[in-house]
Amino acid sequence: MPAHVTPPAPMPKDVYYFGTCLVDLFFPDAGLAGMELLKHQGIRVVFPQGQSCCGQPAFNSGHKSEAREVARAQLNAFPEDWPIVVPSGSCAGMMRVHYPDLFKGDRDEDKAVAFASRVFELSWFLVHVLGLDTKLVDKGEKVTVTWHGSCHSMREMGVVDEPKRLIRALSNVTLVENPREKECCGFGGTFAVRQPEVSAAMVADKIDAIEQTGATRVVSGDCGCLMNIGGALDKAGKPTKPQHLAEFLLERCHGR
Amino acid sequence: MSSARANILARLRAAPKVPAPERPDWQAQGFNDRLDRFRMMLEAVHGEVHVVTDETWRAHLRKVLAEKNIGRVLAAPHLGVDWDDQVAYDSPVEDFKDQLVSGIDACVTTTRGAIAETGSLVLVPDSDEPRLSSLLPPIHVALLKAEDIADNMAQIMEAQGWAASMPTNLLLISGPSKTADIEQTLAYGVHGPKELIVLVLQ
Amino acid sequence: MGADFSTRAHDALNNPQLRANFRRAMDGLMTKRAAQFEDQDNWNALRARGAAIKARALARLPDLLEEFEQKASANGIIVHWAETTEDANRMVLEILNSHGAKKVIKGKSMVSEEMHLNAHLEAHGIRAVESDLGEYIIQLAGEAPSHIVMPCIHKNKGEIAQLFTDNIDNQPYTEDVDALTAAARQVLRREFASADAGLSGANFLVAETGSLVLIENEGNGRLSTTLPPLHIAVAGIEKLVEKLDDVAPLLALLPRSATGQAITTYVNMISSPRKPGEKDGPRQVHLVLLDNGRSRVYADEQLRDTLRCIRCGACMNHCPVYSRVGGHTYGSVYPGPIGKILTPQLAGLDCAGDLPHASTLCNACVEVCPVQIPIADILVRLRTEAAEPSASTAVKGAGSGHSAVESAVWKGWQAMYANPAAYKIGTKALSVLGNLIPAAAPLLKQWTSVRTKPKFAGKTLHQLAREKGYDNE
Numbered sequence: 001m002p003a004h005v006t007p008p009a010p011m012p013k014d015v016y017y018f019g020t021c022l023v024d025l026f027f028p029d030a031g032l033a034g035m036e037l038l039k040h041q042g043i044r045v046v047f048p049q050g051q052s053c054c055g056q057p058a059f060n061s062g063h064k065s066e067a068r069e070v071a072r073a074q075l076n077a078f079p080e081d082w083p084i085v086v087p088s089g090s091c092a093g094m095m096r097v098h099y100p101d102l103f104k105g106d107r108d109e110d111k112a113v114a115f116a117s118r119v120f121e122l123s124w125f126l127v128h129v130l131g132l133d134t135k136l137v138d139k140g141e142k143v144t145v146t147w148h149g150s151c152h153s154m155r156e157m158g159v160v161d162e163p164k165r166l167i168r169a170l171s172n173v174t175l176v177e178n179p180r181e182k183e184c185c186g187f188g189g190t191f192a193v194r195q196p197e198v199s200a201a202m203v204a205d206k207i208d209a210i211e212q213t214g215a216t217r218v219v220s221g222d223c224g225c226l227m228n229i230g231g232a233l234d235k236a237g238k239p240t241k242p243q244h245l246a247e248f249l250l251e252r253c254h255g256r
Numbered sequence: 257m258s259s260a261r262a263n264i265l266a267r268l269r270a271a272p273k274v275p276a277p278e279r280p281d282w283q284a285q286g287f288n289d290r291l292d293r294f295r296m297m298l299e300a301v302h303g304e305v306h307v308v309t310d311e312t313w314r315a316h317l318r319k320v321l322a323e324k325n326i327g328r329v330l331a332a333p334h335l336g337v338d339w340d341d342q343v344a345y346d347s348p349v350e351d352f353k354d355q356l357v358s359g360i361d362a363c364v365t366t367t368r369g370a371i372a373e374t375g376s377l378v379l380v381p382d383s384d385e386p387r388l389s390s391l392l393p394p395i396h397v398a399l400l401k402a403e404d405i406a407d408n409m410a411q412i413m414e415a416q417g418w419a420a421s422m423p424t425n426l427l428l429i430s431g432p433s434k435t436a437d438i439e440q441t442l443a444y445g446v447h448g449p450k451e452l453i454v455l456v457l458q
Numbered sequence: 459m460g461a462d463f464s465t466r467a468h469d470a471l472n473n474p475q476l477r478a479n480f481r482r483a484m485d486g487l488m489t490k491r492a493a494q495f496e497d498q499d500n501w502n503a504l505r506a507r508g509a510a511i512k513a514r515a516l517a518r519l520p521d522l523l524e525e526f527e528q529k530a531s532a533n534g535i536i537v538h539w540a541e542t543t544e545d546a547n548r549m550v551l552e553i554l555n556s557h558g559a560k561k562v563i564k565g566k567s568m569v570s571e572e573m574h575l576n577a578h579l580e581a582h583g584i585r586a587v588e589s590d591l592g593e594y595i596i597q598l599a600g601e602a603p604s605h606i607v608m609p610c611i612h613k614n615k616g617e618i619a620q621l622f623t624d625n626i627d628n629q630p631y632t633e634d635v636d637a638l639t640a641a642a643r644q645v646l647r648r649e650f651a652s653a654d655a656g657l658s659g660a661n662f663l664v665a666e667t668g669s670l671v672l673i674e675n676e677g678n679g680r681l682s683t684t685l686p687p688l689h690i691a692v693a694g695i696e697k698l699v700e701k702l703d704d705v706a707p708l709l710a711l712l713p714r715s716a717t718g719q720a721i722t723t724y725v726n727m728i729s730s731p732r733k734p735g736e737k738d739g740p741r742q743v744h745l746v747l748l749d750n751g752r753s754r755v756y757a758d759e760q761l762r763d764t765l766r767c768i769r770c771g772a773c774m775n776h777c778p779v780y781s782r783v784g785g786h787t788y789g790s791v792y793p794g795p796i797g798k799i800l801t802p803q804l805a806g807l808d809c810a811g812d813l814p815h816a817s818t819l820c821n822a823c824v825e826v827c828p829v830q831i832p833i834a835d836i837l838v839r840l841r842t843e844a845a846e847p848s849a850s851t852a853v854k855g856a857g858s859g860h861s862a863v864e865s866a867v868w869k870g871w872q873a874m875y876a877n878p879a880a881y882k883i884g885t886k887a888l889s890v891l892g893n894l895i896p897a898a899a900p901l902l903k904q905w906t907s908v909r910t911k912p913k914f915a916g917k918t919l920h921q922l923a924r925e926k927g928y929d930n931e
Contacts, residue, residue: 017928023919024885025885025892025918026914027915028919028922031919031922035923035926035928047928049882050878051878053875058868058871062840062843062844063845063865065846070875151818151822152819155820155821155824156821188817189819191817191819194815194816196907197468198471200907203909204908227912231908231910232909234909265523268520268695274759276517276518279704280503280506280510281503282503282707284710345737345738347737352737354651357650357651382736383736386738387738388738391677413702419701422533424729424731426727426729427680427724430724433676433677433723433724434675435676438618438638438639439479440483440487440608441635446639447643447647447676448676448677
């Protein structure tokens, strides 16, 4: 299932950035941080203004034709043969793993297959293409953080250790792993409102486990999880702050 | 009923045909010291392994039975088990059931071999050692020749040609009867033997 | 017990004892399984083999069923075919009646649960006694299994101790597990000795040899299939494997995935009734092959993968939803992720349409499934069949989840998100005005029960990218 096999060769000069709809409205600073990290490595980052959403909300709700039309708009918004870097394992998984099936038998099937093969999750791209884990210079204060791995990032995109490699590369950061790191936080898109009580129980356990690490920050690569975990931490009055990995790295290394 | 058969098969045959995939390669484990692996695996599931020889096993068995205060032993006469209070399973279960269910303390059976990987005995019950012998008495003593321990199930199945002539019943036994149905706590002897003792003849 | 998943989940979530029982049990099972598959390369090769064996058997299913029937019949096993659970119940009853059987001792069988066989037999004057310890316990409690491998996993030993004291003559209250187990052994041994028939399921049916393969730890399965004079097995038609040597890799997967055991205590291969000269074993062996919707599932190439399941329960052990709400919340015989895809297909989306939505699609089940069933993809497929049915006739109750309001919402969503100009206007409006939406608004109300309201950022990433001078093409 891990979707990534080999980094694009040769090293790309230009990359596309797909910000995701959730980041666009709620976490634009996290999105921008990812773009800045790429730019700092000398890459030209192109952000097509015609992009919107990967289509996953409708796809997972069983509304495939609506999902397909929204996905088609993305196929058209990223015409050049450049890598498409995504600061979300879940949206990346939708595009990388599910687009080929979503467009099976469709006039744009070939386009969708080619598009899917160009999709990369941000932390994976930072580590395997840019080698950022060997280049990071930590300028921040001492801090203890914990990592939350998103389900789709781990299980659809095969991104498990990359984000932690980046965090461990920061000299003043102590990473305390949560023994239930791989357990779903209970977001699940519409699940959170279709099964609110089960979702609430899951996120309650998640924030308990995070609190037990003693971390002052919980870092993740998916804003869906961060919205869920962060909202629950906030409502419960817990001091731990949620932060996207890109924003965290940028803040530590380039001060922001 | 035959219409049910015809209907089910017709529905299955009407379904889209997909090519049958080939079986990708997978190798079960092999072991330098099969007895060692067998012993480790069986002991891990509460079985006992005693290494003996053709000459010593009867005396050793006698000692084990005495230590465990065994009364009546079930064994096929041709085994020559050295124990006074001994019965044979020499009539159909219908006539032997009462004794078998509650009147026997231990049984001794042979084995067809064993599997090192999982610590499993292979038993093929026959008219000398019927199916219930290894199941109803609280203690099961099994005789195993060391050279009959195979690496894994695939190997022994192939070597002994199981597929060509499956007996009425073929058993793999890996330890005493157990359950973890109450709070994941292991308890032995829930229905079958509480103890499994393997005498390996070397 | 509530009528749908949400209300049953509400009850379960508010039962701290139940939640503690499941959490402890699932944590233990996950740890034990992980220890069995530390070598990732071997695990990947093994599960690929397991998946291929089951896929191969399914691809050849009608032929293998016929081959199995021919071999088993030649061995003296009487094979019956049942299209529905009603038919299967009737067949079992007829066989029992023809032998004058009044008491059946049962080994653990999920298919017999699917048939609700015990109730059917009781209604016709035949007593069915469960002999698997877990099944015996829940039979005493008058409950259904809450897990396919560990049926009484929802109970703690205090509850079980009380059940035993209330139901077993002269049984003092004790929470000692060995003492409880010994008490059950004594009661059930008498039941075995006096049973007129034994009933079991089957884990695998081997076409090549006409054999039934049953695995278990307790020995009650062996007793049920050996001591009474009559043995009746019930099994789904998907249990077929092609060759006897297909059993080895599947056995290397099933117990390790289920309970983290290298192998079960007993692997019981039955190929015929008692032969002349043999001293024990049933004089007749019957096998009832049950369809009950499986051939309909089979008609769809994607959904067919559901039938690979070898009932190890790893998907439920690793499911963050199951581990919090327990098996009874699913309201069906098969709980957890496999139940979420199997039940709506067997019973129909019109009967169990809420199940495919009771998942975050976290893929934890997919990661551990020993036969690589794409559970998450099938969940999404079933959601789609409910909302906007395809041409496939494989899903009963397709379209039953269609809602005009919901469809209109998604059409509206598409109108905004598939059109860059509309998206630009829409997101600009939301980023400015979105925070005015009250927390009590539909959907937000559920969200904000345990979380604060998400905050619109004021400027979108689209705006920030333009302001920072990022190229558009």
